Amino acid sequence: MIDPSHSQNDLEFMKLSQKMSRIDSSPIRKAFELASKIENPINLSIGQPHFPCPANITQALNQAIQDGKTAYTLTAGIPELREALADKYRTVNHIKTATSDRILVTSGISSALFLLFNALVDPGDEVLIISPYFLMYPSMLGFYGANVSTLSENFQPEDIAKFKDKKFKLIIFSTPSNPTGKIMEKERLEQLAGLAEKTGAYLISDEIYELFDYDKKFLSVGSFYDKAITLSGFSKTYSMTGLRLASILAEKEVISALTTLQQYTVVCAPSIVQWAGLEALKTPMDSYIQDYKEKRDFVYNELKDYYEFNKSDGAFYTFLKIKGRDEEFVQRAVEQEKIILVPGFIFCEDREHVRLSFATTWENLRRGMEGLKRLAV
Amino acid sequence: MIDPSHSQNDLEFMKLSQKMSRIDSSPIRKAFELASKIENPINLSIGQPHFPCPANITQALNQAIQDGKTAYTLTAGIPELREALADKYRTVNHIKTATSDRILVTSGISSALFLLFNALVDPGDEVLIISPYFLMYPSMLGFYGANVSTLSENFQPEDIAKFKDKKFKLIIFSTPSNPTGKIMEKERLEQLAGLAEKTGAYLISDEIYELFDYDKKFLSVGSFYDKAITLSGFSKTYSMTGLRLASILAEKEVISALTTLQQYTVVCAPSIVQWAGLEALKTPMDSYIQDYKEKRDFVYNELKDYYEFNKSDGAFYTFLKIKGRDEEFVQRAVEQEKIILVPGFIFCEDREHVRLSFATTWENLRRGMEGLKRLAV
Numbered sequence: 001m002i003d004p005s006h007s008q009n010d011l012e013f014m015k016l017s018q019k020m021s022r023i024d025s026s027p028i029r030k031a032f033e034l035a036s037k038i039e040n041p042i043n044l045s046i047g048q049p050h051f052p053c054p055a056n057i058t059q060a061l062n063q064a065i066q067d068g069k070t071a072y073t074l075t076a077g078i079p080e081l082r083e084a085l086a087d088k089y090r091t092v093n094h095i096k097t098a099t100s101d102r103i104l105v106t107s108g109i110s111s112a113l114f115l116l117f118n119a120l121v122d123p124g125d126e127v128l129i130i131s132p133y134f135l136m137y138p139s140m141l142g143f144y145g146a147n148v149s150t151l152s153e154n155f156q157p158e159d160i161a162k163f164k165d166k167k168f169k170l171i172i173f174s175t176p177s178n179p180t181g182k183i184m185e186k187e188r189l190e191q192l193a194g195l196a197e198k199t200g201a202y203l204i205s206d207e208i209y210e211l212f213d214y215d216k217k218f219l220s221v222g223s224f225y226d227k228a229i230t231l232s233g234f235s236k237t238y239s240m241t242g243l244r245l246a247s248i249l250a251e252k253e254v255i256s257a258l259t260t261l262q263q264y265t266v267v268c269a270p271s272i273v274q275w276a277g278l279e280a281l282k283t284p285m286d287s288y289i290q291d292y293k294e295k296r297d298f299v300y301n302e303l304k305d306y307y308e309f310n311k312s313d314g315a316f317y318t319f320l321k322i323k324g325r326d327e328e329f330v331q332r333a334v335e336q337e338k339i340i341l342v343p344g345f346i347f348c349e350d351r352e353h354v355r356l357s358f359a360t361t362w363e364n365l366r367r368g369m370e371g372l373k374r375l376a377v
Numbered sequence: 378m379i380d381p382s383h384s385q386n387d388l389e390f391m392k393l394s395q396k397m398s399r400i401d402s403s404p405i406r407k408a409f410e411l412a413s414k415i416e417n418p419i420n421l422s423i424g425q426p427h428f429p430c431p432a433n434i435t436q437a438l439n440q441a442i443q444d445g446k447t448a449y450t451l452t453a454g455i456p457e458l459r460e461a462l463a464d465k466y467r468t469v470n471h472i473k474t475a476t477s478d479r480i481l482v483t484s485g486i487s488s489a490l491f492l493l494f495n496a497l498v499d500p501g502d503e504v505l506i507i508s509p510y511f512l513m514y515p516s517m518l519g520f521y522g523a524n525v526s527t528l529s530e531n532f533q534p535e536d537i538a539k540f541k542d543k544k545f546k547l548i549i550f551s552t553p554s555n556p557t558g559k560i561m562e563k564e565r566l567e568q569l570a571g572l573a574e575k576t577g578a579y580l581i582s583d584e585i586y587e588l589f590d591y592d593k594k595f596l597s598v599g600s601f602y603d604k605a606i607t608l609s610g611f612s613k614t615y616s617m618t619g620l621r622l623a624s625i626l627a628e629k630e631v632i633s634a635l636t637t638l639q640q641y642t643v644v645c646a647p648s649i650v651q652w653a654g655l656e657a658l659k660t661p662m663d664s665y666i667q668d669y670k671e672k673r674d675f676v677y678n679e680l681k682d683y684y685e686f687n688k689s690d691g692a693f694y695t696f697l698k699i700k701g702r703d704e705e706f707v708q709r710a711v712e713q714e715k716i717i718l719v720p721g722f723i724f725c726e727d728r729e730h731v732r733l734s735f736a737t738t739w740e741n742l743r744r745g746m747e748g749l750k751r752l753a754v
Contacts, residue, residue, distance in 0.1 A: 015546075016634050017499045023637055053447040061442050061649070070430040072618045107484060107621070107643055114642040122394045140641050169392075241449045242648025244484065244621075257393050260400055264517050265491040266484055270647045271619025272438070 022142045034330070035340045042368045044356045045340040047178070049239040049316070051288055057238055060279035064272040071271065075263045076255070077105025077247070078274045084281050085232070085247050093210075095222040095230065098249055104258050105277075107269045108244040109208050109233045110136060115258045115265070116229065116248070120170055120202055121146050127201075128163065130155075130173035130192075132180055132319060132348040134206065137172050146170070150349065153182050160191045168201035176209040176218065179347040179355040180319040181296070181312025183217045193225035202254075208233035208246070209315040211285055214293040217313050227251060238280045243273045292316050295358040295365055302369040306376035316359040319344065320372075326351045329375070337371030399519045411707070412717045419745045421733045422717040424555070426616040426693070428665055434615055437656035441649040448648065452640045453632070454482025454624070455651045461658050462609070462624050470587075472599040472607065475626055481635050482654075484646045485621040486585050486610045487513060492635045492642070493606065493625070497547055497579055498523050504578075505540065507532075507550035507569075509557055509696060509725040511583065514549050523547075527726065530559050537568045545578035553586040553595065556724045556732040557696040558673070558689025560594045570602035579631075585610035585623070586692040588662055591670040594690050604628060615657045620650045669693050672735040672742055679746040683753035693736040696721065697749075703728045706752070714748030 035041055076082065082100035089098030106112040113136055121127065123145025129137045131150040138148050146169070151159060153173070171192060175184040184192075196203035205221045205228055222228040233246040246269075248258060262268070299318050300311045308321040322329045326343035333339040333354075344353025356372075358365055412418055453459065459477035466475030483489040490513055498504065500522025506514050508527040515525050523546070528536060530550070548569060552561040561569075573580035582598045582605055599605040610623040623646075625635060639645070676695050677688045685698040699706045703720035710716040710731075721730025733749075735742055 016631075017495065017497055019499075020496055020634050020638070023641060048448055052445050058442045058447070062439055065435045065438050068429050070435070070617045070619050071425055110642055110644045118394065119397055120394055122396075136641055143641070240447045242447050242645065244643065244645075244647050254393075257397050261397070264400060264513055264520070265487055266621065266643060267487045268619065268621075270621050270650065273647065 019143050019145070023139050034334050038334060038338055041334070041338045041340050042364050042371065043340045044358070044360060044364070044368050045342045046357050046359055048241040048359065049236060049288070050359050050361060051239055051291075053239045053243075054283050054285075056283055057240065057276050057280045060276040061272055064275035067275075069271050069275055073268045073271050073274055075268055076259045077103070077269060078271075081105055081274050081277050084278050085249075088281055089222070089230065089232070089249050093207075093220040093223060093230065093232075095220055095249065097226050098222075102249055102252055102255055104248045104250075104255050104262065105269045105274060106246050106248060106262070107266045108235060109206065109231055109246040111244070111266055112231050112246050112248045113137070113206075114140060115261050116170075116202075116204060117141055117144050117146075119254070119257045119261050122169070125169035126167060128168050128171045128195075130171075130177075130184075132177065132344070132353075133172075134174050134178045135346045141170075153177060153180060153184070155188065155191075157191060160195050163195060164198050166199055168196070168199040170202045170204060171196050172204040172206065174206040174208065176212055176312075176314025177317075178209065178315055179317045179342070179344070180310065181315045181317050182310065183213065183313035184219075184221075185217075186219055189219060189221040190224070193221055193228065196225075196227070202229055203227065204229045204231065206231045208236055211237045211289060212292060212316055213314045214289070214296055215313060222249065229254065234277055234280050237285060238283060240273075240276075240280070243270065243276070245269050245273045245277050292358065295362070298365060299356065299358050299369065303372060306373050316357055318356045318358065319347070320354050320356055321352055322354055323376075326354055329354055333371070333375055337375060339368055339371045339375075396520050396522070400516050411711050415711060415715055418711070418715045418717050419741050419748065420717045421735070421737060421741070421745050422719045423734050423736055425618040425736065426613060426665070427736050427738060428616055428668075430616045430620075431660050431662075433660055434617065434653050434657045437653040438649055441652035444652075446648050446652055450645045450648050450651060452645055453636045454480070454646060455648075458482055458651050458654050461655050462626075465658055466599070466607065466609070466626050470584075470597040470600060470607065470609075472597055472626065474603050475599075479626055479629055479632055481625045481627075481632050481639065482646045482651060483623050483625060483639070484643045485612060486583065486608055486623040488621070488643055489608050489623050489625045490514070490583075491517060492638050493579075493581060494518055494521050494523075496631070496634045496638050499546070502546035503544060504547045504549070505545050505572075507548075507554075507561075509554065509721070509730070510549075511551050511555045512723045518547075530554060530557060530561070532565065532568075534568060537572050540572060541575050543576055545573070545576040547579045547581060548573050549581040549583065551583040551585065553589055553689075553691025554694075555586065555692055556694045556719070556721070557687065558692045558694050559687065560590065560690035561596075561598075562594075563596055566596060566598040567601070570598055570605065573602075573604070579606055580604065581606045581608065583608045585613055588614045588666060589669060589691045589693055591666070591673055591689070591691060599626065606631065611654055611657050614662060615660060617650075617653075617657070620647065620653070622646050622650045622654050669735065672739070675742065676733065676735050676746065680749060680753075683750050693734055695733045695735065696724070696730050697733055698729055699731055703731055706731055710748070710752055714752060716745055716748045716752075
């Protein structure tokens with residue numbers, strides 16, 4: 001009954017949804033391919049800590065397995081973790097309205113973003129992204145048909161004023177920032193909250209790098225703006241990017257909608273990882289953060305006379321302004337110095353930056369800085 | 378600068394995306410609430426095995442943790458698991474075209490469905506679902522704006538013929554079926570493949586219950602139709618529903634698009650679970666399946682004189698036709714017999730069925746059958 005040769009329907013058959021034409025994975029794939037082609041590279045492109053997940057957390061994982069926690073959990077997450085997260089949001093982030101019924105446990109921040117964009121954004125909605133930005137924001141917002149505007153992270157009050165009559169559905173930023181390492185100042189957070197309030201927008205603060213705060217500058221916008229949607233992760237803080245765990249703090253109505261959507265999509269975050277998350281929240285990470293602070297300083301001191309860039313406040317990235325075009329610089333860095341970097345166009349509108357990650361060993365970092373100095377001339 | 382009282386924008390501010398109005402979690406929540414209200418219920422509503430995840434699999438999880446496998450994996454999954462899955466699809470499912478580059482490892486079947494629906498379906502597209510169906514199919518397809526038609530699992534050739542001039546984007550079914558336990562016969566699979574070919578539709582076969590095949594009737598449509606998209610899970614087979622692992626087998630172009638989308642959404646399936654998946658594929662499950670086969674027989678023999686229903690071929694469900702309305706029957710079952718069931722309207726268009734799960738202990742099942750016999754009169 002079936003003709004084994006391909007029929008005239010072939011072209012139609014292979015048609016993807018229209019929104020698939022709006023995303024492209026090639027930039028990231030290129031970086032991977034570059035890295036895989038050379039021997040013993042100095043990889044300064046990695047978006048995760050170089051230290052292992054602390055032993056008390058992996059022990060908690062083992063315990064959860066031993067306890068047989070392999071079945072579905074409640075969609076919103078195990079109550080114990082939601083309670084512990086509420087406590088963390090209240091005491092660490094000073095978000096006094098944080099309660100467990102305002103929290104959804106998600107399968108990583110990326111999953112949290114996809115739930116939010118699906119639940120909040122309609123095609124044609126106007127959204128605002130602080131630039132430079134995490135690649136996923138414009139990609140997925142564009143995928144779901146939003147019209148994306150950007151605003152520099154170094155915006156002035158007059159830049160905000162320009163938008164005040166606009167109807168935004170959503171404003172999103174990361175602090176500390178991927179890729180610049182900037183921590184958003186209180187004044188700017190207040191201006192963004194004011195803009196969200198004026199334009200009727202949801203304000204999303206992606207705080208996945210919150211613990212990487214080298215000069216104690218970090219402040220959650222949720223600490224003074226109740227309507228903020230706060231994203232908090234485990235992946236970067238505890239070096240468990242592959243385990244897929246994060247959380248969203250938002251108003252109850254939003255959490256309720258997101259929970260419904262999670263029920264129909266990822267169902268729940270991995271069960272055993274949720275139990276390990278409880279232990280993670282008790283883990284002191286000071287020594288790890290101190291190491292990255294010294295690396296931040298080292299990168300700054302080594303490169304400040306060679307490149308134009310801001311000293312990072314947090315995260316583990318520095319966003320260097322380079323001469324020439326980003327992709328050519330990245331290519332030259334690989335060929336001449338075996339250094340892997342990420343071209344800046346993934347994170348912003350210009351082609352004059354590269355992202356450097358200092359989440360690596362001292363040896364790599366020292367070799368990398370020597371190479372980057374040679375590349376600057 | 379921010380007015381702490383709620384502004385006039387409040388209503389606009391809380392506006393969810395339009396598609397959120399198309400999904401509703403209340404039916405499932407109601408079943409949960411019913412179950413939580415009574416002491417020592419006979420729970421015949423559970424959608425997962427009652428046995429624990431086999432020890433060799435949890436040991437493999439422990440080993441992956443000990444080996445420090447907590448970082449991101451490749452988006453498409455670890456190569457070792459993709460290879461092992463390709464081998465499984467070739468040898469167990471007889472899909473001879475299965476190769477690792479045609480496989481995407483996903484964070485559960487639900488995640489696989491969400492990727493597929495996003496990548497393949499545009500608003501207004503016509504889709505066909507075999508009925509009764511897994512709730513997520515019409516819910517998420519409707520969410521993404523598709524026009525859903527249904528076709529009875531007991532369709533005749535003339536029913537298929539009616540659709541031959543239709544332009545379907547996607548046809549989806551589960552075999553063995555949730556909720557009926559029916560395994561789709563070869564003749565019907567051929568007719569569905571023929572319809573997909575004629576109408577230019579993607580044909581998706583959800584085979585999450587494939588191992589629960591009590592009379593050796595199961596056949597993958599992919600074994601004779603190369604273009605089929607086959608979904609295979611670990612959750613039900615190995616009792617690891619909370620660990621979130623499944624896979625999609627499809628043509629390379631589809632896998633490539635889905636991989637891009639996964640990169641922007643869940644990023645990767647949980648790393649340690651992928652390593653455990655390798656071990657899972659080697660696990661003999663015969664004794665577990667034999668137990669469920671005996672339970673299937675027991676349910677059939679106990680209830681066949683009391684209800685109208687088909688003997689299940691597979692999965693661990695039986696779909697009973699009841700007198701009166703499904704929700705009232707479910708309510709009565711709880712109140713009079715402490716039995717938890719799922720109302721049929723979640724799975725089909727009528728209100729005359731309930732779903733019974735025999736994934737439970739013998740004691741529960743015996744008590745349940747006695748109660749159900751009393752409820753039939």
